[in-house]
Amino acid sequence: MPEYVIVIIIIAVLLLIPVVWFIVTMNGLRRLKVKVNEAESGIDVALTKRFDVLSKMVDTVKGYTKHESETFEKVVKWRQNMPDDMSVKQKEEFMEKMNQVQADLNLVVENYPDLKAEKVFTNLQRSISDVEEHLQASRRMFNANVSRLNSRIVSFPTSIVAKQIHMEKQPFFEAEPSKRQDVKMSF
Amino acid sequence: MKRDLAYYQKRKSFAEIGVVAGILLMALFVLLSIVTEFMEFYTILMVLGLVLIFVGTGLFQWTQRKFKQEYLKSYLSDLIEDGEFIPKKGFNRVQGLHPNDVYMSEFIERADRYYSYDYLHGVIDGIKFQSSDVHLQRLEYRTYTDSKGNRKRKRQYVTFFKGRVFHFDFNKNFDGCVLVLERYRPRSNRKYKKVELEYVDFNKKFKTFTTKEHTAFYILTPHFMESLMKVEKENPGNVGFSFIDNKLYFALHKNRSTFSLRPFRKIDERYLQSIHDEVEMIYNMVDDLKLNRNIFKED
Known part of the structure; x- marks a missing residue:
């Protein structure tokens, strides 16, 4: 094989290596972004479930107190004014509003022992605890994926690829300081 | 029937003594066969050693079986609901x-x-x-x-x-x-x-x-x-x-x-x-x- 052909092959390979690396890194980042999106949709599902169970609970306590129903109706109206694809910040806000309703409901239950003894309500309380666990799981999964993506975006040399494809650091789904601990349920 | 621990310990000790004695007799048989001229008496040592090991092992297994079936069965059912x-x-x-x-x-x-x-x-x-x-x-x-x-x-x-x-x-x-x-x-x-x-x-x-x-x-x-x-x-x-x-x-x-x-x-x-x-x-x-x-x- 003539020498110049070997030189051309070497140059071609040397040029190809960064191209292949760029493509592989880009695909890796995009895959991570997809995982973040999937995890975010998990949060949506959990928030919706929580909203549904909460609305059933509010219906059950309607006969006992008006205040909680009114608070919840405000949440419903707020949600209706929000777009379907809420931002992470809006989702945090939505969660915080539901936390407030739930905390109020817990107080109501404490004041009405009859309600506490009702099987339908007890089952709803179990459901809400489970939904809350699912929500926490989705939130943690989302944050774990965001953390992985963000650390890749800021690390050199992946940061070069991230800049080229306009991929930016994603926000975490933060629990409000008052809600960083599990929501306390009383039975 | 649940007996006290000493009952099982006594039998277990007998079994262990039997096995150890059997091993010692076997070792003695090997040693004597190497250093001295073979005598028929040595065969008796070997057979006795084997019998002791066999009986000792059997007694150990028997004690273990009895201990589990009689003592542990009742002890564990007392510790755990159902x-x-x-x-x-x-x-x-x-x-x-x-x-x-x-x-x-x-x-x-x-x-x-x-x-x-x-x-x-x-x-x-x-x-x-x-x-x-x-x-x-x-x-x-x-x-x-x-x-x-x-x-x-x-x-x-x-x-x-x-x-x-x-x-x-x-x-x-x-x-x-x-x-x-x-x-x-x-x-x-x-x-x-x-x-x-x-x-x-x-x-x-x-x-x-x-x-x-x-x-x-x-x-x-x-x-x-x-x-x-x-x-x-x-x-x-x-x-x-x-x-x-x-x-x-x-x-x-x-x-x-x-x-x-x-x-x-x-x-x-x-x-x-x-x-x-x-x-x-x-x-x-x-x-x-x-x-x-x-x-x-x-x-």
Whole structure:
């Protein structure tokens, strides 16, 4: 094989290596972004479930107190004014509003022992605890994926690829300081 | 009939003395045969030695069987609600159980030789559990060169698991399967994916595999991961957990049988305390892992 052909092959390979690396890194980042999106949709599902169970609970306590129903109706109206694809910040806000309703409901239950003894309500309380666990799981999964993506975006040399494809650091789904601990349920 | 510990200890001592005396007689026979001219009397020594070893071993086995059936059975049922200890039974085909009860954990390798015994089941804080000692061996071929320089192949059974396998009812309903493994790997046709949780030390200690990422995060809450770390700390390097079909499988490799008598270890209060500790470990599992916190399942 003539020498110049070997030189051309070497140059071609040397040029190809960064191209292949760029493509592989880009695909890796995009895959991570997809995982973040999937995890975010998990949060949506959990928030919706929580909203549904909460609305059933509010219906059950309607006969006992008006205040909680009114608070919840405000949440419903707020949600209706929000777009379907809420931002992470809006989702945090939505969660915080539901936390407030739930905390109020817990107080109501404490004041009405009859309600506490009702099987339908007890089952709803179990459901809400489970939904809350699912929500926490989705939130943690989302944050774990965001953390992985963000650390890749800021690390050199992946940061070069991230800049080229306009991929930016994603926000975490933060629990409000008052809600960083599990929501306390009383039975 | 439950007798006191001294009864079993006395028989166990006789058995141990018999075996030791037999071994000494055999050693004497070999020594005399080498250093002096062979005499017929030596044969008597050998036969007597063999008989003592045989009788001693038999008596040891008999004592162990009686101790488990009479003493431990009643002792364990007193410690555990609805507790039943069946030494002859295990995760095998006797009385409706099956080796699959072990393999369903999806991380224990299928064995070429399978033994299971000392079955214990009961209820702790409302949580049903089953457990059994399991001894698994795989067939291996070893090549070696004999004294004439020929390469030969020898088959041998090698123990890869000797310990206890537990099943617990789990307090959450979940889709998919999760494996938390230390010295094992998934052994199933399911498509397991490795998942990294947010707890760095946990990821260093365990490899977590799941068929559904969300389920891994749902089951492995921060508190639950702490509890698994605690269980691991008490049994370093030897634990495996799986969460399948709303059950928790727990395998603990100990390289020994849990309830079997050990030679030259006295059957006394200290020995009994070690049995008590084994049961306490099950209680701690239920408590630490909050398996009794059944607030997620509807009545």
